[in-house]
Amino acid sequence: MKHALLLTTAFCVFALPAAADTLPLKRVAISTSGLALFEHQGSVAGATEIEIPVRLDAVDDVLKSLVVLDSSGGFGGVTLPGREPLSQSFRDLPFSREDLNSPISLMNALQGAEIEITGATTIKGRLMNVVPETTTTEDGESITRHRVSVVTAEGVKTALLENLNNVRFTEATVQNQIDRALEAVYTNRIRDQRALTISLKGTDTRPVGITYVQAAPLWKSAYRLVMPEGSDKAFLQGWAILENTTGIDWNKVEVTLLSGAPVTYRQSLYESYYLSRPELPVKVMDRIMPRVDSGSMGDVGSIEGYIENEMLREESDAVMKKERRANAPAPALMAKMAMADSAVSMESMGYGGAPPMPAAVPMDMAQATMAVAQDAATQMVFTFPEPVTLAAGNSLMVPFVSRELPAERVWLYQPETNQGHPLAAVEMDNNGETGLPPGILTLYEQTGVQKATLHVGDAEMPMVPKSESRFISYALDTKTKITQEAQDDRQFGLLTISKGLMNHKVLWRNTTKYTIKAPAEEDRTIVIEHPRRPDWEMVTPEEMDGEPEMTDTHYRVKVSVPKGKTKTLSLTLQRDDTEVISLNGISPYEIDNRISLSGKDLKPEVRRALEKIKELQNTVYSAQNDINRIEEKRQEIFRDQERLRENLKTVAANNELGKRYLKELNDQEDALARIKKDQEAGQQRLNAAQETLSDYIGTLEF
Secondary structure (H helix, E strand, C coil): CHHHHHHHHHCCCCCCCCCCECCCEEEEEEECCCEEEEEEEEEEECCEEEEEEEEHHHHHHHHHHCEEEECCCEEEEEECCCCCHHHHHCCCCCCCCHHHHCHHHHHHHCCCCEEEEECCCEEEEEEEEEEEEEEECCCCCEEEEEEEEEEECCEEEEEEHHHCCEEEECCHHHHHHHHHHHHHHHHCCCCCEEEEEEEEECCCEEEEEEEEEEECCCCEEEEEEEEECCCCEEEEEEEEEEECCCCCCEEEEEEEEEEECCCCCCCCCCCCEEECCCCCCCCCCCCCCCCCCCCCCCCCCCHHHHHHHHHHHHHHHCCCCEEECCCCCCCCECCCCCCCCCCCCCHHHCCCCCCCCCCCCCCCCCCCCCCEEEECCCEEEEECCCCEEECCCCEEEEEEEEEEEEEEEEEEECCCCCCCCCEEEEEEECCCCCCECCEEEEEEEEECCCCEEEEEEEEEECCECCCCEEEEEEEECCCCEEEEEEEEEEEEEEEEEECCEEEEEEEEEEEEEEEEECCCCCCEEEEEEEECCCCCEEECCCCCCCCCEECCCEEEEEEEECCCCEEEEEEEEEEEEEEEEECCCCCHHHHHHHHHHHHHHCCHHHHHHHHHHHHHHHHHHHHHHHHHHHHHHHHHHHHHHHHHHHHHCCCCCCCHHHHHHHHHHHHHHHHHHHHHHHHHHHHHHHHHHHHHHHHHHHCCEC
16 A cells, blocks of 8 residues: 555646735625626736636626726736636546546556556566456455556566556656646636636836626615604614625725616626638549540530539528537637726726715614715715625625614505505605615614613615605504595586587596594504506595695505594596597487486587487488388298298199299289389488488587
């Protein structure tokens, strides 16, 4: 076993690569967009290389966003291993990654290499192979050893591998290949991480900054709201939960939180893409088959040229598509940026200075160091004044807002949430210098003489822009009872006639009656959320407090109910409409109905016109009824003729019954001729009546 250990260590001697410099992480800006900005800052001297470890799944983001800021030096470029660096490293080697797992596999992979083995004697030559040999001891135990065969000038010599003191490949090329493979295995020992190497040129000592963006967990906000009993103010404290998943420890890092919805993209820049090309066949000369000359026939194009052109045309018409090659090496990245100020600051990234902190809150609650908040053009920005230390893989909770703000207790009635009871809620007014991002909210209430703090519920904190207010519901108020009744109605108004159309004004009304019963010992301020309807407007009731507010979907109506009392509030929505009816197709019944609905508001001239239309319409209906009766008689004759024809099929035409059937058919044919004349006359009367009605309607304009 001692010899085997010496043999293994003999293959593991290789030179480690020189370590590159690192720049400490100084600033992190975490966004709710799923990205975070990282800034490294430090000083470098002369020409150097900076190495930054990056998670494999974050390489694409770093490649698209990396910025290198060097005030006086030059930028030599950025390099990084390929996506599959080990596969690329072993691609041109005579052995595989698995062959390095044992000396036996490696030696068999290098058959034919010059080798020197030393044991009881030294053997030099070309390695033939290593094969196992199994022997059995007197005790019946099987022992496997490995015999090394070497081809020398004197012939093939062998030795047991387990008895050797040293194995050495004498060719420098082979030894370099082994060293390079082991170096690649060591360098890429962390499979899910890549090292970005940034080359900087320069001669002096200078500050350098490196900035990039990569995917990061969203920072979460969790709020606490403490409501003192009988006060119109509450104390709000917001905490941010951060996670460090970068693989880099944060040591006294400046942290900024951003809440917004910026546009973000991801592109696979670390993948290798190749463009397919049409294949041009190898040109092969045809065999020459001379034929007998039959005389000149002019110049004829080469058929070979024709065939070749046709093949090229077909290839060029083929659709080319991209193919991914994951095992191909990624290209080096080259870029250059100049900047007068060498320091990388948040101002340079568009965040600017922050406003002063608000005054301390005069409440009995611990005051933590808060983040400095400001509203940017599209985001809310919270910058912590103290550096943050957070080890890789850990989470941290830090406060980003802590202040007193106006808050009113209300009871919010949402019928779709609960039909019988309102929700206990607080109307919170954001009077701070910046908006508040959404999050979960825990509510406390301070009650009694000793101001005991009680947990009263949780709520979903919506985003609250600066200078706006939001209702936050946290519990069901079972002490207060609310019922509702809805009724639809319509009122007809002015009726006019124009261009053959009747236009009847209609006022649609929807009234909902809310009955509210307050608890016996508590007053209630109820905010009713009443659904809005497109193109409908609310009739403001006298019973409500102030003017109604509107959201995208509801009216909010506030009403105060004293303790133990019951109050009724009726909310009416109304919409003006016009019903349009064609007078040419209106029935006398519909005319009577419209006259009745209009009542005393109907103008006399309109009433007379409608009565005249009804009279003319009755004439049209009478003419149409006459035509219908004639048609019924005609159809009756047709049915009887069908019967007679069927009967004639069963009797002879010259007997008495057959003659009778024929006479009846003849009489019916005479009747059909008279009916036809009556139909034509009836149709003329109908056309005349319709024309008279249409002409009269066309003259009406009221």
